[in-house]
Amino acid sequence: xxxxxxxxxxxxxxxxxxxxxxxxxxxxxxxxxxxxxxxxxxxxxxxxxxxxxxxxxxxxxxxxxxxxxxxxxxxxxx
Numbered sequence: 001x002x003x004x005x006x007x008x009x010x011x012x013x014x015x016x017x018x019x020x021x022x023x024x025x026x027x028x029x030x031x032x033x034x035x036x037x038x039x040x041x042x043x044x045x046x047x048x049x050x051x052x053x054x055x056x057x058x059x060x061x062x063x064x065x066x067x068x069x070x071x072x073x074x075x076x077x078x
Contacts, residue, residue, distance in 0.1 A: 028058035028074035035062070046074070 025031045028046040036042060046058040056076030061069050 025074060026077070028060070028072070031072070031074075032060065043069070046072070049076070 032042065032046050041063045043061040043063070046060045049055055049057045049059055054073065054076055058074040060072050062072060064070055
């Protein structure tokens with residue numbers, strides 16, 4: 001954990017929200033399947049957001065090639 005925090009430029013015990021990729025896709029599960037097949041490493045499959053401004057959308061986290069955590073968000077339909 002400490003090595004990962006050092007690579008990310010943060011001190012252990014501090015928190016910075018990961019950069020977010022708001023997908024133009026309206027199907028987070030299909031994007032997850034496509035990106036997984038292309039070798040993207042996800043922390044989990046898309047989870048439905050059940051509260052807040054993005055309720056009804058989906059979100060999941062994935063790692064870039066440098067193992068930086070990024071957030072994938074599909075906004076809710078409007």
